[in-house]
Amino acid sequence: MPIEINETTKRCTLIADDLNIEGEAAEVQIITDADLRMSIATLAGQRVPITEAEADALTVAGAVDSRRHLKTSEEGSII
Template structure:
């Protein structure tokens, strides 16, 4: 798990160590190329699971995720 939440404070594990943010200062986004949710921390993208994204929104983060649509007719989705 790349994120831990305690009392509306978020602790993110990044390549350079631990980043701490208030939940209200975090915006969850969708990386359409990877079809994953992520947060940007000072220019560094941290990918998170949908469960982590949902937990962040409950803690007060801004939910900026987008639903992606399949464009290929032979897709299994």
């Protein structure tokens, strides 16, 4: 799992191969990467691909949800 969330302090850690960055959940932004076809958590300029369940958990902890839900009617949609 590339994230850890402390429910008490609302701090989270994003984990990747060469990255382990911690911060307030409110400092995390969740975006959609259409090329990767998944959500990305960003913190302090670092990007970590995450599952939708992890994105939902981060938003519950206070992260900013900036995901864009792609639709078949949108030009360039991956659906």
